[in-house]
Amino acid sequence: MADTVETGMIGVDARPARRQQWEKWLIRGIVAAVLLRLAMLMGLSAFFEDLGSVGDWLVEGLPWLCLAVGAAALLPNLSSGIRLQGNRLANHVVGWGIGTALLLIMYFFGPQIQPALSFMGRSARVLVEFTGNQGLFLAAMTALVALSLAVIGSEGQLLHRPGLFERVWAKNLTAKIAAVPMMLVALGVFTGGTIWTVVYSFTDSRLLPREKWVGLAQYERLWGEDRWLISIENLLIYGVCSLVFSIVIGFMLAAMLDQKVRFENTFRTIFLYPFALSFIVTGLVWQWVLNPDFGIQGVIRSLGWESFTFDPLYNQDIVIYGILIAGLWQGTGLIMCLMLAGLRGIDEEIWKAARIDGIPMWKTYLFIVIPMMRPVFITTLVLIASGIVRVYDLVVAQTSGGPGIASEVPAKYVYDKMFLGQNLAQGFSASTMMLLSVLIVLIPWAYLEFGGKERTRRASDV
Amino acid sequence: MASVVVRDVSLNFGVVEVLKSLNIEVNQGEFLVLLGPSGCGKSTLLNCIAGLLEVTDGQIFINGKNVTWEQPKDRGIGMVFQSYALYPQMSVEGNLSFGLKNQRLPADEIASRVKRASEILQIEPLLKRKPMALSGGQRQRVAIGRALVRDVDVFLFDEPLSNLDAKLRNELRIEIKRLHQKLENTMIYVTHDQIEAMTLADRIAVMRDGIIQQLDEPQAIYSRPVNRFVAGFIGSPGMNFMEGTLEVSGSPKVKVGDATIDAKGYDFDKKPEAGQKVVFGIRPEHVMIGEMAKSMPYTSEVEIEIVEPMGSDTLSWTKLGGQNFTFRIDSEYAPKEGEKVKIGFDPARASIFDANTDIRL
Numbered sequence: 001m002a003d004t005v006e007t008g009m010i011g012v013d014a015r016p017a018r019r020q021q022w023e024k025w026l027i028r029g030i031v032a033a034v035l036l037r038l039a040m041l042m043g044l045s046a047f048f049e050d051l052g053s054v055g056d057w058l059v060e061g062l063p064w065l066c067l068a069v070g071a072a073a074l075l076p077n078l079s080s081g082i083r084l085q086g087n088r089l090a091n092h093v094v095g096w097g098i099g100t101a102l103l104l105i106m107y108f109f110g111p112q113i114q115p116a117l118s119f120m121g122r123s124a125r126v127l128v129e130f131t132g133n134q135g136l137f138l139a140a141m142t143a144l145v146a147l148s149l150a151v152i153g154s155e156g157q158l159l160h161r162p163g164l165f166e167r168v169w170a171k172n173l174t175a176k177i178a179a180v181p182m183m184l185v186a187l188g189v190f191t192g193g194t195i196w197t198v199v200y201s202f203t204d205s206r207l208l209p210r211e212k213w214v215g216l217a218q219y220e221r222l223w224g225e226d227r228w229l230i231s232i233e234n235l236l237i238y239g240v241c242s243l244v245f246s247i248v249i250g251f252m253l254a255a256m257l258d259q260k261v262r263f264e265n266t267f268r269t270i271f272l273y274p275f276a277l278s279f280i281v282t283g284l285v286w287q288w289v290l291n292p293d294f295g296i297q298g299v300i301r302s303l304g305w306e307s308f309t310f311d312p313l314y315n316q317d318i319v320i321y322g323i324l325i326a327g328l329w330q331g332t333g334l335i336m337c338l339m340l341a342g343l344r345g346i347d348e349e350i351w352k353a354a355r356i357d358g359i360p361m362w363k364t365y366l367f368i369v370i371p372m373m374r375p376v377f378i379t380t381l382v383l384i385a386s387g388i389v390r391v392y393d394l395v396v397a398q399t400s401g402g403p404g405i406a407s408e409v410p411a412k413y414v415y416d417k418m419f420l421g422q423n424l425a426q427g428f429s430a431s432t433m434m435l436l437s438v439l440i441v442l443i444p445w446a447y448l449e450f451g452g453k454e455r456t457r458r459a460s461d462v
Numbered sequence: 463m464a465s466v467v468v469r470d471v472s473l474n475f476g477v478v479e480v481l482k483s484l485n486i487e488v489n490q491g492e493f494l495v496l497l498g499p500s501g502c503g504k505s506t507l508l509n510c511i512a513g514l515l516e517v518t519d520g521q522i523f524i525n526g527k528n529v530t531w532e533q534p535k536d537r538g539i540g541m542v543f544q545s546y547a548l549y550p551q552m553s554v555e556g557n558l559s560f561g562l563k564n565q566r567l568p569a570d571e572i573a574s575r576v577k578r579a580s581e582i583l584q585i586e587p588l589l590k591r592k593p594m595a596l597s598g599g600q601r602q603r604v605a606i607g608r609a610l611v612r613d614v615d616v617f618l619f620d621e622p623l624s625n626l627d628a629k630l631r632n633e634l635r636i637e638i639k640r641l642h643q644k645l646e647n648t649m650i651y652v653t654h655d656q657i658e659a660m661t662l663a664d665r666i667a668v669m670r671d672g673i674i675q676q677l678d679e680p681q682a683i684y685s686r687p688v689n690r691f692v693a694g695f696i697g698s699p700g701m702n703f704m705e706g707t708l709e710v711s712g713s714p715k716v717k718v719g720d721a722t723i724d725a726k727g728y729d730f731d732k733k734p735e736a737g738q739k740v741v742f743g744i745r746p747e748h749v750m751i752g753e754m755a756k757s758m759p760y761t762s763e764v765e766i767e768i769v770e771p772m773g774s775d776t777l778s779w780t781k782l783g784g785q786n787f788t789f790r791i792d793s794e795y796a797p798k799e800g801e802k803v804k805i806g807f808d809p810a811r812a813s814i815f816d817a818n819t820d821i822r823l
């Protein structure tokens with residue numbers, strides 16, 4: 001208990017002192033963040049630009065790259081004095097915000113500004129690299145980073161403790177050393193593969209990978225293609241809907257089962273059963289169910305309602321919702337089980353106390369129980385989110401992306417480009433885009449889930 | 463006037479009978495403690511009174527009103543739980559006021575009630591904190607506060623101190639007693655801790671297997687337990703029980719092995735029968751040694767086997783009539799192991815039970 005109080009005290013007492021130095025840190029942070037971001041952009045684009053000879057490259061690309069590395073090295077020092085950079089999140093929020101603004105400026109005004117910066121040579125071309133959709137995407141991503149840093153900063157008092165990273169590193173050193181071989185393998189496979197993918201997305205590899213650099217050309221093409229844009233749009237619709245509906249439906253089912261209903265096990269099995277089926281089977285099943293001739297529409301028409309129409313899989317405008325239904329049917333059971341486990345973890349006396357206080361059931365759920373189930377919600381969120389990004393087999397089984405390209409999704413785009421279209425680099429660039437989005441969602445989660453472990457533990461020993 | 467009346471209440475979980483036709487009357491302003499071992503149905507009874515469990519049979523009246531089928535919130539009760547059951551995501555103030563806001567009380571009324579409760583319980587400096595940032599004792603204070611702001615006549619406590627360490631438990635026990643003196647509410651308090659029961663209660667109801675064994679003032683429960691279970695459950699260290707037979711030639715005597723204890727002055731509830739198998743019970747603290755023993759109606763010489771010093775007192779183990787016997791005396795006069803001492807006690811302070819029915823004679 002004492003230590004809880006103590007951390008609370010740090011949060012309160014350290015504030016005035018921190019505010020005094022705040023301005024200094026803010027300015028340094030902004031400078032560092034802007035410098036870093038600019039240098040990286042310039043350096044990278046110069047690096048992957050088709051500069052011809054190695055000599056040109058050294059002359060124009062390398063200085064920028066060095067600047068970038070230097071800025072990265074300086075950043076911790078600049079932004080937080082002797083403390084580590086992670087402890088000064090507020091500055092980074094501002095930095096990423098400015099990064100967003102810069103990207104937007106380049107997106108809108110890049111070509112106008114370029115002549116003014118002609119002294120920078122070919123590196124100035126970076127200014128027009130971001131006028132396409134990819135510029136907008138990058139801007140959205142940097143904005144997301146800023147947002148998630150802000151969220152982490154406001155949530156995690158822990159990060160503001162000096163020396164956090166050193167302590168984390170020094171604790172259990174032996175165990176960490178023992179884990180090194182495993183980590184190396186993991187790093188080699190995951191990180192190595194990832195980096196390889198990212199690197200080759202800057203080439204013009206087609207059937208086989210080759211090192212002919214084309215800069216951001218693949219990305220430009222990607223963001224100019226209808227099929228990719230439709231994929232992204234579908235992913236957004238599918239993602240938002242399946243996130244909302246599986247959480248809402250899963251929670252409601254769990255809350256219903258939690259009322260100590262009879263045959264709970266039977267219900268649980270029924271709801272969970274679809275999860276045991278693969279996406280392919282699910283897709284095929286729902287392809288039949290939604291088939292106008294044999295499925296729901298056919299049945300209802302045969303009952304005499306001739307004008308009844310329900311054929312989502314054959315209608316370009318709503319085909320993605322047909323896929324959504326199948327996805328929900330398959331995935332909601334698992335969410336329900338997780339939520340049920342979470343509900344069972346709530347102390348029964350909390351419910352009793354709420355009943356004595358006369359708080360209606362729905363309010364108890366909304367204001368007391370759901371906030372207590374935060375860890376469960378975060379876990380389900382990540383499960384659902386990862387399912388969304390991967391959605392592929394369902395589409396293949398149900399519609400093969402049709403009608404036309406109306407139900408394409410990014411994962412399918414990647415697969416098609418890489419293995420059917422013989423355009424490796426294009427597939428790589430698309431998967432890099434997906435990776436980028438996933439990371440930006442995943443990192444804040446990882447922090448809240450693992451960095452916040454201490455808080456969760458304390459909450460549970462209440 | 464009776465504040466809470468429990469009439470013939472039974473409760474079954476499926477086929478398990480947890481409460482069996484139970485009757486209690488709690489007077490206005492009384493502090494009643496339900497005492498019994500774990501699993502005897504104390505919490506179940508309390509939950510029935512609170513309306514958190516539906517009784518299988520019987521009726522419950524609070525302040526003269528039949529509330530058997532009322533919702534908990536309409537029964538005019540406040541309740542405090544063992545696990546505190548605070549709403550973890552709300553501040554202390556939120557915990558206190560959430561129920562009131564829900565009743566749509568005016569804001570100034572809520573504020574004044576929260577203020578009063580936090581003054582009484584001295585939790586004003588904690589109002590803005592989350593329960594997570596409180597110590598166990600502070601949390602339980604807040605939980606009591608949540609019952610207090612409801613402005614009700616009857617408080618129900620379900621083992622409120624069981625999660626606290628010994629020192630805090632003593633402190634908070636005194637505070638609950640003060641609170642009762644100050645508010646003069648009816649309080650029903652569940653515990654398995656006899657010290658809490660003895661110190662707090664106006665009356666104690668000793669329960670076992672869903673049946674009330676004895677409902678009486680603490681002193682009566684201590685000195686005149688109605689059966690062997692109550693006698694053994696109350697008092698620490700526990701009462702000495704010695705099996706013997708009754709002789710009624712002249713004044714009644716209890717024959718325990720080779721010792722014969724003259725029960726002159728013992729107030730028999732029932733007429734003793736000759737040859738009846740009985741259990742003779744005497745509390746370790748009612749046994750004297752040495753000079754003091756001489757003035758006692760019954761004396762005997764025993765050899766000390768083991769001594770257990772407990773600070774102020776010392777517990778000594780010996781044999782009387784061939785059966786285990788303990789007594790407790792001031793450490794200053796404590797005997798040594800192996801020493802032969804004279805012990806004595808007054809059989810009028812003992813309890814004699816029928817060996818078959820365990821009921822007091």
Ligand SMILES: Nc1ncnc2c1ncn2[C@@H]1O[C@H](COP(=O)(O)OP(=O)(O)O)[C@@H](O)[C@H]1O
Binds near residue numbers: 480503505506
């Ligand atoms: N929901 C329940 N279902 C079945 N049996 C229960 C339930 N709650 C309590 N019991 C049983 O009722 C008995 C009394 O429980 P309880 O009132 O909690 O005891 P305690 O005196 O320790 O508070 C116990 O034997 C317990 O196993």
Ligand SMILES: [Mg+2]
Binds near residue numbers: 504505506621
């Ligand atoms: Mg209990």
